[in-house]
Every structure is written in structure tokens, then in C-alpha cells.
Amino acid sequence: TQNQAFSALLFLYRRLLDQDLPWLDELVRAKRPRRLPVVLTPAEVRAVLQQLADLPRLVATLLYGSGLRLLEGLHLRIKDLDFPSHTISVRAGKGNKDRVTVLPKALVAPLMDHLEAVKDQHQADLLRGAGWVELPNSLARKYANAGRDWRWQWVFPATRTYRHAETGQRRRHHLHESVIQRAMTTAVRCSGITKRASCHTLRHSFATHLL
Secondary structure, eight states: OHHHHHHHHHIIIIIISOOOOGGGGGSOOOOOOOOOOOOOOHHHHHHHHHTOOHHHHHHHHHHHHHTOOHHHHHTOBGGGEETTTTEEEEOSOGGGOOEEEEOOGGGHHHHHHHHHHHHHHHHHHHHTTOOBOOOOHHHHHHOTTGGGOGGGSBSSEEEEEEEOTTTOOEEEEEOOHHHHHHHHHHHHHHHTOOSOOOHHHHHHHHHHHHO
């Protein structure tokens, strides 16, 4: 390709021949064609979600219903969910920007049921001397015990805890993204959809269906 040839010339002259060619810097690299995002129809979204169960289904439904990126969903803390106003606060999203998005009413009851189980798990962690989560550095320094506060717990915590090397704290990370990615890949295949859909496709579909 044009860019490969360009890179080869730069390597030849600058690394092997030890020569600078100023005119090369003026050449414009070929831009990659911008591909249109894959979008599912509402019927296709339902078909995929029906192939999911339990936690992967809840996460995927939230990604679609709120237009979240996968890691934005998995990085949610308890305090980010505002049930009375049906909103979600997304912290440090793409471009390190905060924003507020919608929390679908249909997800309020499932999420509250899920959080009851998460709270029971957190209480059990506290009783055994655990219950910590990772916090932003500035907050961890200012409030020593905030890492065990219910408000800062993950909405979707991992199933296992780990011991933090520096502090010795027994912490729980958020659910790993690969768990949802694998479930989504299987769901798309089993649904019979031929599109190359992924978790991010749910976000694109959310935006398109709002139009």
C-alpha cells in the first residue's frame, strides 16, 4: 500500500543510509477509508438479547438501553445510578469526559434486584475483612476508608477478590470485559444474525434507533 511504501522509504534512508529526505515529510499519507458502523435492527437486538442470560443479559441490555460503551458500563459505581431521575452518570468516558445518559425504566427493577445481591456480597466481604475497591488516587489519599463505602462499589463486581500488593487490602475488581464479549459473540452466532455484531454494536444501534 501507499503507507507501507512510505514507511519503507523512511526506514531505508533514515536508518540504513543515514540520510534525511525533507521532501518526504511533505508527502501526505493515505487515509484509511472510514467504515460505517454495524447497526442492528430492533428485531435483531431482541434476537441477540434473547440468547443471553443472567448477568451478561443485564449488562448487554444496559449497553443498548443507555448507549454505553462496554467499559463505561463495567466501570459504573453504585453512586452513578440515579433511579429517581432515571439517569446514569458516566465518569471519564471517551476523551476523559463525563456525561449523563438515560436509565431505561424497564431496567430499574432488574438492576435493583441485581444490586441487592451485590450488597449482600459486599456485606459478606466486609465481615471477612475485605470489601475494598480501587479508587481514583486523589480520593483514596483524601478519604482513607472510602474504598469500602457502598457508594463506591462496582455495579458489576468480579466474582473473585484479590490482594493489593502495596496496601494488602483484599479488593474486588469490576467484572472483566471478556466475560461479556464472549457471551455476546456466542449470542450473535446463536441468533442466526450474519452481521459482525459486538458489544459496541449495541451502542451504535441505540443511537440509530433514537433518530
